[in-house]
Amino acid sequence: MAVYTHVEPDDLAALVAKYDIGTVVSCKGIAEGVENSNFLLETTGGRFILTLYEKRVSEGDLPFFVDLLNHLASQSCPVPAMIRDRSGVAIQQISGRAACVIQFLPGISLTQPTPAQCEAAGAALGTMHRALEAYAGARANSMGHDHWRGVAEATGDLDVVLPGLQSIVDDELAYLDTHWPTDLPAHVIHADLFPDNVLMLGDRVTGLIDFYFAASDFRAYDLVITHASWAFSADGKHCDPARAGALMRGYAREITLSDAEVAALPLLARGASLRFLLTRAHDWVHTPADALVTRKDPSPFLARLQRYSAADAASLFAAR
Numbered sequence: 001m002a003v004y005t006h007v008e009p010d011d012l013a014a015l016v017a018k019y020d021i022g023t024v025v026s027c028k029g030i031a032e033g034v035e036n037s038n039f040l041l042e043t044t045g046g047r048f049i050l051t052l053y054e055k056r057v058s059e060g061d062l063p064f065f066v067d068l069l070n071h072l073a074s075q076s077c078p079v080p081a082m083i084r085d086r087s088g089v090a091i092q093q094i095s096g097r098a099a100c101v102i103q104f105l106p107g108i109s110l111t112q113p114t115p116a117q118c119e120a121a122g123a124a125l126g127t128m129h130r131a132l133e134a135y136a137g138a139r140a141n142s143m144g145h146d147h148w149r150g151v152a153e154a155t156g157d158l159d160v161v162l163p164g165l166q167s168i169v170d171d172e173l174a175y176l177d178t179h180w181p182t183d184l185p186a187h188v189i190h191a192d193l194f195p196d197n198v199l200m201l202g203d204r205v206t207g208l209i210d211f212y213f214a215a216s217d218f219r220a221y222d223l224v225i226t227h228a229s230w231a232f233s234a235d236g237k238h239c240d241p242a243r244a245g246a247l248m249r250g251y252a253r254e255i256t257l258s259d260a261e262v263a264a265l266p267l268l269a270r271g272a273s274l275r276f277l278l279t280r281a282h283d284w285v286h287t288p289a290d291a292l293v294t295r296k297d298p299s300p301f302l303a304r305l306q307r308y309s310a311a312d313a314a315s316l317f318a319a320r
């Protein structure tokens with residue numbers, strides 16, 4: 001469960017009183033998620049998400065996220081609105097944290113998506129990318145390629161997490177430093193479109209959520225993050241050709257990748273695997289013992305890194 005910070009009932013009542021959403025009926029911590037503290041807030045006016053922003057979300061970035069979600073909603077992307085209070089303020093303070101009241105969207109996040117659901121997710125990603133091509137906002141990617149070495153160093157001895165991991169990461173960082181592309185099509189991307197950040201009803205995408213890693217980066221990097229998180233077995237050892245092919249087919253309905261992007265996909269996917277391997281390893285070591293959060297296992301992203309490094313990795317990105 002991701003609840004790092006607790007909310008006192010009086011503070012919550014005072015916060016809700018700023019809005020035209022009625023009065024508090026209940027407020028329960030949400031089991032999913034790892035980054036922020038999330039609560040399902042029921043009021044006499046309906047159901048909302050209350051998010052308190054924790055370590056990896058800087059308060060200074062919140063206006064960017066509010067603007068980004070407004071932009072995507074205006075382009076008919078299924079994203080939740082950050083609700084404004086009676087004074088027009090969306091970013092609040094509670095329990096010593098910046099916080100937002102967010103529109104609740106219907107749908108369920110999947111753990112075992114089918115090929116049809118992967119196709120829908122790929123198409124939703126492509127639609128979102130089209131909506132972002134001309135978006136004027138920008139944010140440096142604080143979890144981008146330039147920052148991975150820093151995450152590795154902040155973790156400490158990686159061999160404590162998985163035996164042998166330190167030298168694998170050192171070699172991979174050196175390889176990616178030499179080969180990382182510089183001139184692929186870029187705009188603001190989601191950068192964390194895992195299945196738990198997509199709400200679906202059947203084969204229909206009803207919500208794209210959790211934009212707190214959204215930043216300016218290569219659109220093909222966003223695609224490989226989605227590929228890595230939707231198309232593999234839970235242990236990360238097997239890429240399912242049906243799911244991967246469907247995801248790529250859905251995306252290709254909306255976006256035609258350049259030859260340079262297609263050629264870069266395996267390398268970008270190695271980077272994406274390393275990024276999540278490192279942040280999971282960091283959290284494995286540094287998550288406070290009293291946090292109500294389930295730490296995520298780093299090892300499935302080491303397995304993905306190895307799969308994407310194989311000589312035939314380009315075949316994993318064929319649209320089928």
Ligand SMILES: Nc1ncnc2c1ncn2[C@@H]1O[C@H](COP(=O)(O)OP(=O)(O)O)[C@@H](O)[C@H]1O
Pocket residue numbers: 002030032033034035036037038049080102103104105106109196197207209210212
């Ligand atoms: N707008 C929303 N509508 C419905 N459920 C949501 C919404 N935002 C978050 N949730 C629920 O809360 C969970 C955690 O939210 P998320 O933003 O992914 O947290 P974190 O940033 O901590 O990873 C999601 O998996 C989903 O179940």
Ligand SMILES: N[C@@H](CCOP(=O)(O)O)C(=O)O
Pocket residue numbers: 032033034035192194196197210276279280296
């Ligand atoms: N998706 C990342 C961690 C970020 O968690 P999220 O719940 O905000 O998506 C991972 O799985 O490592």
